[in-house]
Amino acid sequence: MDFSFPGIEGPVAQRGIGIIAPFDLALERELWRWAPLDVSLHLARTPYEPVPVSLAMAELVSDAAHLTAATRNVLHVEPEVVAYLCSSGSFIKGLGYERSLCDTIRSAGAADAVTTSGALLEAIQRLELTRISVLTPYDEILTGKLHDFLAEADCAVVRSDHLGLGGGIWKVGYRTIAERILGADHPDAQAVFVSCTNLPTYDVIEPLEQRLGKPVLTANQLTMWACLGRMKLPMMGPGRWLLDVF
Structure with a gap:
């Protein structure tokens, strides 16, 4: 039996991004909207923790042992980069802690590593931002850690x-x-950052950037931007200020 298909050589060659997500992530669908056709996302989750979104939860889902196990769970599909997809878990203890999370992921075998908060820092540097506004879904204490x-x-x-x-x-x-982003903006802010990878933002970014005339940076957007940049692939989706800066 002839199974040849003229002009069709097989599926598009796959390039992978490993994603370590907190147990409560519900936005895989949004995350895939940032991915080019030839990029696959391979998700692993941290263990369930019976606590509300809080400082305590951020500490639990960023535990080094959990990140090590999750990284190893995606290595068999050979991702080019592994991302820790969590804003709060990667900002709660400062810049040094964020770097240590990347070190943990690389030590577990990843070729390269990104965190959501690390991606935010890269965008701040590349866009030369010194003043921003912030919107989070968190409580005051956890939001204060982002300020720090x-x-x-x-x-x-x-x-x-x-x-x-x-x-x-x-x-x-x-x-x-959208209403809260508009309310969080300030004339002196060079950009607005919307924290949390579990807060849906994809479809509001472009209209709000047009209205505000400044970048609207969101957690999933930045994480995917940083991963694609390491893979030498173009930025996908809304976020015109990020298109040419990696």
Whole structure:
């Protein structure tokens, strides 16, 4: 039996990104929207922890043993980079801790490593940002840790807002998110950063950037941008300020 198909040589060659996600991630669908056709995402999750979104949860989901195990769970598909997809887990203890998470992932065998907060730092540097506004879904304490992280990176928070949610972050509607981003903006802010990989933002970025005339940087967007940059692939999706800066 002839199984030849003229003009068809097989599936598109696959290039992989390993994703270490907190146990409560519900936005895989949004994450895939940032991926080019020839890039596959391979997800591993940290173990379930019976705590609300909080400082305690951020510490649990960034545990080095969990990151090591999750990295090893995706290595067999040969990802070119492994990303720790969590804002709070990668900013709670400062710049040194963020770097240590990347070291942990590389030590577990990854060819390269990225964290969401590390991707934010790269965008701040490349866009030469020194003043930003911030929106988070967290409580005040966890939001304050983000302020501390940015201050350590010499980036001032000129205005901040937080939703105070302990769970169900992926259920927040676009209208609420857009209104809160607009409210968090400040004339002195060079950009707005929207924290949390579980907060849906894909479809609000472009219209808000047009309205505000400045970058709207979001957690999933930045993580994928940093991964694709390491793979020498172009930025996908909304976020025109990031298109040409890697």
